[in-house]
Amino acid sequence: MHTPRIAARGFTLTELMIVVAIAGILVMLGAPSLSGLLARTRGASAEAAIATSLRQARTAAIMHNRRVVACPSTTGRVCDHTSDWQHGWLIADDADHDGQPDAGTPAIAVFPAISPGARITSSAGRKLIAFHPNGSASGSNASFTICNTRSDSGEAVVVSNAGRVRTAMANPQRLQACLAGLQ
Numbered sequence: 001m002h003t004p005r006i007a008a009r010g011f012t013l014t015e016l017m018i019v020v021a022i023a024g025i026l027v028m029l030g031a032p033s034l035s036g037l038l039a040r041t042r043g044a045s046a047e048a049a050i051a052t053s054l055r056q057a058r059t060a061a062i063m064h065n066r067r068v069v070a071c072p073s074t075t076g077r078v079c080d081h082t083s084d085w086q087h088g089w090l091i092a093d094d095a096d097h098d099g100q101p102d103a104g105t106p107a108i109a110v111f112p113a114i115s116p117g118a119r120i121t122s123s124a125g126r127k128l129i130a131f132h133p134n135g136s137a138s139g140s141n142a143s144f145t146i147c148n149t150r151s152d153s154g155e156a157v158v159v160s161n162a163g164r165v166r167t168a169m170a171n172p173q174r175l176q177a178c179l180a181g182l183q
Contacts (some may be wrong), residue, residue: 061131071128147178
């Protein structure tokens with residue numbers, strides 16, 4: 001009796017090595033664009049977080065008919081007197097107008113630090129944003145510059161005196177100052 005021959009199936013070692021080499025080349029070509037994508041995503045996420053929180057602070061001031069502050073805070077309980085917001089920030093009532101959350105009153109919202117490699121800085125002299133019961137923000141227009149280590153471009157979030165929060169392209173000088181703080 002004669003048994004039929006079954007053809008061998010599979011790949012040779014040479015064929016597998018060629019496939020692995022081609023896959024490696026494709027990964028190396030795609031890695032720089034992936035890191036750029038991650039940097040842009042990190043910047044967009046930081047921009048959305050700060051813009052949303054400022055809108056939330058304005059809404060809270062209007063709804064509760066109180067002065068509300070948004071300020072950088074590493075502890076989530078008191079305002080830090082810095083223009084660096086990437087370590088976290090908070091929104092709280094400030095009935096006594098001292099630029100700090102009211103004692104004994106919980107914060108309206110606390111936001112954690114943003115991902116490493118990104119930075120948020122506010123305009124010089126604007127270490128906090130105070131929203132009044134009518135929704136306006138005292139002082140001059142405030143600008144937040146958002147930058148990250150993997151990109152030379154940046155975005156800005158601007159708060160007008162009327163309290164309107166909008167996004168814009170970052171000022172080149174402020175962007176360079178923001179990037180210099182990352183190094």
